[in-house]
Amino acid sequence: MRLTVDHVTCYRYAAPVRGVVQSHRLTPSVFEGQTVLDWKVTVTDGLQGGSFRDGAGDRISAWSVIGPVSEILVQVTGTVDTRDLAGVLRGHRETVRPEVYLRDTLPTRVDTALIDLSEAAEGADGPLEAAHRLSAAVAEAIAYRPGVTEAHTTAAEALGLGEGVCQDHAHALIAIARHRGMPARYVSGYLFADAEGKAHEAAHAWAEIWxxxxxxxxxxxxxxxxxxxxxxxxxxxxxAQDAAPIRGIARGPGAETMAVRVAVCTQGQQQEQQ
Incomplete structure (x- = not known):
């Protein structure tokens, strides 16, 4: 499938700030499931610094904006050919050992309810079936409902609510997988549509299990x-914080607000819109 992305993040400051420094993870991963045909990241009045691929195989780029500045636009546009590999991250090069991802963090720390949920893997015929059972258990326990959780909501809190968004689903699955001794990590990216072909939040997140x-x-x-x-x-x-596509800091007292617009469509849809 050939997918095009138009992703704009707008940062506004209540008072001009002296400058902004950002770290971007906005370049698609390199593996057999996707091939980048063209990709461009621009930052309003931004100066691009160094770029490198980290131990997890992610491309990280540094940007800075010299102030005073009251508004910054980060725009991502590009086209990617994708293939269905049944979720397997085949051909992805990285040097970090999977066991590193057994370490929990505050958003993925288990409580009694999450430990109980992890029992869905009991009696599974091997790790693959266990992972599918854990994912299904999270899907059943946490209904997808935008707006009920926040960026800092933990997996335990989302499970307690019984509602959440893709970030909450990913955190919960990571938490119970790690509790079962299965390395797991958070993934950020884009999604064209849900399983029924209906429009979905284009900026998306899921989990990977080793x-x-x-x-x-x-x-x-x-x-x-x-x-x-x-x-x-x-x-x-x-x-989610560790895998965030954009992380940064502003130098100045102005309060920051952020607005995001993401559109993912097929090349055919893009041609119809032109």
Missing amino acids: LPGLGWVGFDPANACCPDERYIRLSSGFD
């Missing part, structure tokens, strides 16, 4: 599936 013999395999409880050709993978981390 399975012997297969390596990293993606699971998306929010859509009850493994990532396929509808997905574009950007980056990974221990949790």
Whole structure:
């Protein structure tokens, strides 16, 4: 599938700030499931610094903006050819050992309810079936409902509410997988549409679990599936903050607000719109 991305993040400051420094994980991953045809990241009045690929295989780029500045636009545009690999991250080069992702973080720390949920893997016929059972358990326990949780909501809190968004699903799955001794990590990226072909939040997140013999395999409880050709993978981390596509700091007292617009469509749809 050929997918095009138009992703704009707008930062506004109540008072002009002296400058802004950002770290971007906005370049699609390199693996057999996707091929970048063209990709461009621009920052309003931005100066691009160094760029490198980290141990997890993610491309990280530094940007800075010299103030005074009251508004910054970060725009991502590009086209990617994707293939369905049934969620398997085949051909992805990284040097970090999977066992590193057994370490929990605050958003993925288990409580009694999450430990109980992890029992869904009991009696599974191998790690692959166990991972599918855990993903299904999260999908059943946390209904997809935008607006009920916040950026800092933990997996335990989302499970307590019984509602959340893709970030909450990913955190919960990571938490119970790690509790079962299965390395797991958070993945950020884009999604064209849900399993029924309906429009979905284009900026998306899911989890990957390390399975012997297969390596990293993606699971998306929010859509009850493994990532396929509808997905574009950007980056990974221990949790949502660690894998955030944009991280940064502003020098100055002005309060920051952020607005995001993301559109993902097929090349045919783009041609119809032109």
